[in-house]
Amino acid sequence: MGLLTNLKDSISKVSDRLFADEEPKRIGIYGPPNAGKTTLANRIARDWTGDAVGPESHVPHETRRARRKEGVEIERNGRTVTIDIVDTPGVTTKVDYKEFLDHDMEKDDAVRRSREATEGVAEAMHWLREDVDGVIYVLDSTTDPFTQVNTMLIGIIESQDLPVLILANKTDLPESNIQRVANAFPQHETIPLSALEGDNMDEVYDKIAEYFG
Amino acid sequence: MPEATPNVDGGDGIDGSDDDNGDDDGVRIDLISGARMEGLTSMEKIRLILDGVRDGNIVILEEGLAPDEESKLIEVTMTEISPDEFTGIEIETYPKSDAGDQTLLDRLMGRESAQKLTVIGPANQLQTLHKDETLISALVSRK
Numbered sequence A: 001m002g003l004l005t006n007l008k009d010s011i012s013k014v015s016d017r018l019f020a021d022e023e024p025k026r027i028g029i030y031g032p033p034n035a036g037k038t039t040l041a042n043r044i045a046r047d048w049t050g051d052a053v054g055p056e057s058h059v060p061h062e063t064r065r066a067r068r069k070e071g072v073e074i075e076r077n078g079r080t081v082t083i084d085i086v087d088t089p090g091v092t093t094k095v096d097y098k099e100f101l102d103h104d105m106e107k108d109d110a111v112r113r114s115r116e117a118t119e120g121v122a123e124a125m126h127w128l129r130e131d132v133d134g135v136i137y138v139l140d141s142t143t144d145p146f147t148q149v150n151t152m153l154i155g156i157i158e159s160q161d162l163p164v165l166i167l168a169n170k171t172d173l174p175e176s177n178i179q180r181v182a183n184a185f186p187q188h189e190t191i192p193l194s195a196l197e198g199d200n201m202d203e204v205y206d207k208i209a210e211y212f213g
Numbered sequence B: 001m002p003e004a005t006p007n008v009d010g011g012d013g014i015d016g017s018d019d020d021n022g023d024d025d026g027v028r029i030d031l032i033s034g035a036r037m038e039g040l041t042s043m044e045k046i047r048l049i050l051d052g053v054r055d056g057n058i059v060i061l062e063e064g065l066a067p068d069e070e071s072k073l074i075e076v077t078m079t080e081i082s083p084d085e086f087t088g089i090e091i092e093t094y095p096k097s098d099a100g101d102q103t104l105l106d107r108l109m110g111r112e113s114a115q116k117l118t119v120i121g122p123a124n125q126l127q128t129l130h131k132d133e134t135l136i137s138a139l140v141s142r143k
């Protein structure tokens, strides 16, 4: 490796950067609590970087701070798409600490969890208005997609003209209903997957590259 | 034209009485017209709604909020939730039956064709029973 090739190398890196328009896109993973956002974020991070983003749990509001994984390089058809993924807390309009008491939690812990959850949701909403370049919207396909939170969030995302990919998660469960999700948001493409089992991740990565590349 | 704004600054209610409606057994409903909302900034709208809801009122907006305002409403609601006092809001609008009816130009111009009736209440008092494109059915309870 001579000096010249080194130089050529770094020049081409610089120009790559210049022409590969700016920074990696920041993709927010949004959706209601418990949809499987963190499970998906972890799978993407593990598949392409080797480590995880954060803990997953059946208790809602497990994620209470947005967590970012930067520079995730996804390879598709010989092309590399680099994105930053942001796993966000499940969006809701209400949080009652008493609901956590059912999950075997002491009052102190439940109150703390709910306070953290509210801070996290506020932060996630703020980010959505200011700081994301695209959205992966994750829904639990075993539940009714026609909720107010989903309607509002998709409306907010559309009003900002952000590219959005809707994922119908948990297709491994017998109650999963992909068509119901597709019908709820006919203006967008719905991709089925099981983030837990890793089913249909190839299509998910194809679409991520297509939408956010 | 300007008159008492319901509950802004926790001030005078529409009827001029004490704004906390815990004094009798009723649940107060404020129906706010589009015209009334038109002159307000986003933050004024959000305060108007949340002050009412935090007093235990049901707030009905003739024309709803813009998506950006809905986003801020969620954000501000979250910052105001506190244990045993305020658990947040229940909010319902008709699901958009046809999202394609808003043109790009409308959106660029900030014109909201999606003006839709919106019901907002305290999460612990307002419960949605049923909702579809043409009907919202809700149960309101006293505290």
Ligand SMILES: Nc1nc2c(ncn2[C@@H]2O[C@H](COP(=O)(O)OP(=O)(O)OP(=O)(O)O)[C@@H](O)[C@H]2O)c(=O)[nH]1
Pocket: A031, A032, A033, A034, A035, A036, A037, A038, A039, A040, A055, A056, A057, A058, A059, A060, A061, A062, A063, A064, A088, A089, A090, A091, A169, A170, A171, A172, A173, A193, A194, A195, A196, A197
């Ligand atoms: N069967 C099944 N379970 C899943 C799948 N994806 C996630 N889960 C489970 O759903 C629960 C919630 O998953 P999380 O990834 O923590 O959900 P989240 O959307 O991040 O939740 P919050 O952070 O609380 O908003 C966990 O018990 C997961 O194991 C899936 O594809 N199939």
Ligand SMILES: [Mg+2]
Pocket: A037, A038, A039, A055, A056, A062, A063, A087, A088, A089, A090
């Ligand atoms: Mg999570």
